[in-house]
Amino acid sequence: MNDIKKIVQGALSFGVSLLIMLVVVVAFLGVHIIDDGFVGVKQTLGNYQDEELGTGIQLVIPFLSTITKVDTRIITIKESVKVPSKEGLIISTELSVIYQIKADRASEIKQTVSGNIEQTLLIPYIRTGIRNLASGYDASAFYSQDTRTEIADALKVKLAENLDENLIIVDVLLREVTLPVRVTQAIEDKLDAEQKSQKKEFELVSAEKDAEIEVVKAKGIAEANQIIGESITQGYLHYRFIEGLNDGNTEVIYVPTEANLPILEARNK
Template identity: 30%
Template sequence: MMQKKSKVGSTIGSIIALGVFLLFAATSCTNPSTPAGHEGYVYEQPRFFGSGGYQGSLIGPSNYGFSLLRNKVLNVDMRPNTYTERFNILANDDLNISFDFHVVISIKSGAVKDVVESFGSDNWYERYVKETFRTFVRDAVQQYDSRELKAKREQIAQRVTSKLKAYLDNTPFDVKQVVIGNINYPEIVANAVEKKLAAQQLLAEKETQKAIAQKDAEIRIEEAKGIAEAQKIINATLTPNYLQLEAINAQLKMAESPNHSTVYIPVGTNGIPLVKGTQ
């Protein structure tokens, strides 16, 4: 009887031990995963055994697989991302200018281990790039007067791009594009610019009106020339004989009219009206 109880106790102990082991395995096993567009830095966080540290990399989307080790993953976004910095900077003429500067940076494929161990994991921009980028922008902008900034924005962006690429040349980071956002001047300058534009527009209108007036004057001159020329031609052709012929024709038309009641008194030769010349 004692031997039977001993076997039962041994069986129960084995079941309990197996349950504890299964519970431990269930809570200890991990399966790190990485989403698309990311790379994962897989590392071990040992509890009872294992050496810890870097275990491998994942290129998403993928899973590392189940393991009894306490494996975890740091996922780093490898896609191009836009980082925006806002500035209030004194230009070369000591005028305070505000604007945004945008930089697009991606991480080179397969570089997740270097990013995590050398550049601060997913905080790499704040730790390694941000302040240097801002310094490059300030240096480039302060080379110009405030009125030149909008016209020189492409040159400024190229200057910053060149310096930032050189700075990140031996790193996992790839500069895709640098762009200057809207440039905002102080209110007093904005008002002055608006007044200048309004004055330029008014000047343009005046120039247009002047051109129209000049054209109108030219038209009137040409019309006067035409009238003078016509009068010159008419005066040259109005001879006494021509006027007498016109008078006779007018009398004939009136005589043929059924309502004609005018009486003509001949005063010239053969009843022809006299026409006195002016020359």
Template identity: 30%
Template sequence: MDAEVSKSPKRTNISFVISSLLIAFIVVVAGLNSFASVQYGHVGLYKTFGKLNDEILGPGIHLKMPFVQTVIQVNTQVTKAETDTSASSKDLQPVSTHVAVNYSVNKEAAFNLMNNIGGSFDTVIISPAIQEIVKEVTARYPAEDLIAKRDVVAGEISDHLTKRLAKYDLIVNDINIVNFKFSDAFNQSIEAKQVAQQQALKAENDLKRIEIEAKQKVAQAQAEAEALKLKKQEITPDLVQLKQIEVQEKALEKWDGRLPTVTGGATPFIDLDSLGNK
């Protein structure tokens, strides 16, 4: 009887220790679950028994009800979505387009986005919107214009996509058409056309060069003819007589004083009368 009485306090002490440890464990776990952190570049939303609260939580540590509430995080940083699209141009050329879109979530509207669409909005909203708009815009341009007017096409896609995603509180920051891919037959026709254009340009340049050279020759001939005409106008009887006198004077300077022997009745090569008159 005494032995049983002595064991009861020990059992009571053990039970008390176990209960205390259990309570302490529960308190610690509850304390740890009373806080939640929101990472930088994100916003948080309280979720209580599966229901979202519209209160927007900024980055940092926040209190929550343990085991009842959780905090889901929504990335508000710029994110890239890449999509491959197959379409046809206005002239019915098959076109494969790889598009990269940089977008972000409107912080103030994160509750509406998550409550109405959920966390898979990139595959539910963004990717289908990109494919539909790229097909729509591509069908408005001939295949060659898709290459030549790449910036215009990208701008039109960006405008339509911005309006479409704004309905879901998504912001389009930038869009890039990474690549346009056409059929091999179309690529060969483009290459042949470029070669023909280069040859036509070369022929045109050669023709212009020949025309310029011909004009230069005509101009040179006209200048020479004009110069000859002026020279003829400068020649007068007095000038001819002066030139004759100059020639005779030079001949006289070289004369050694002896008259040449002339046969056959030829006259001397110097006009002595003219020299005497001079």
């Protein structure tokens, strides 16, 4: 009798222990922690709950309900796309699209969008948008940073128009553009020719300026000679002659003549 009692007590003890362990496991499986930057979308028996779950500890009944975490932080997606130019040349582009899922649309997105939202929604719109925009520009225009910025801004507007219900398009960057070799060479040749032309134009302007300076100098010398010539009178020459005679160190004496022409006489000190 005692043996049976011990067996029963042992079975009860084991059952209680098993039950406690089961409760602990169920409780563990039913606890979900939603971190900052995420929202939770609850699904019960296949049906999504419309209201998103906020950050913190959330409880569900295991095997009946699940919680899917949706990242609502700012995300950057990088995409490589080959696009046709206006004349039909193929250009390789590298894009970065910075976006954010709207927290209050997470449940709706899980219900209506199959698979990854980037692959299902964002990337198709990126590819279509950049191709349509690029086809309006000549290939050579992509060499300009202004054109790249213009296309990126236009793509941002297009993406926002199509995805504004579920996503916030923070920014679009056209990081890199690879043009066909012959287009790049043609642009570089054109820039080189323009630089040479500008150099020749600069040299021409410099030469004209130098010529103007020489003309001004010559004009100044001529005017100075005219002034000097007009200032040398007969009386001035007599004065310099007498002054030279009185100065024993004078090497050149101006001798006034009857023809009003000075005779230069060199003499030793």
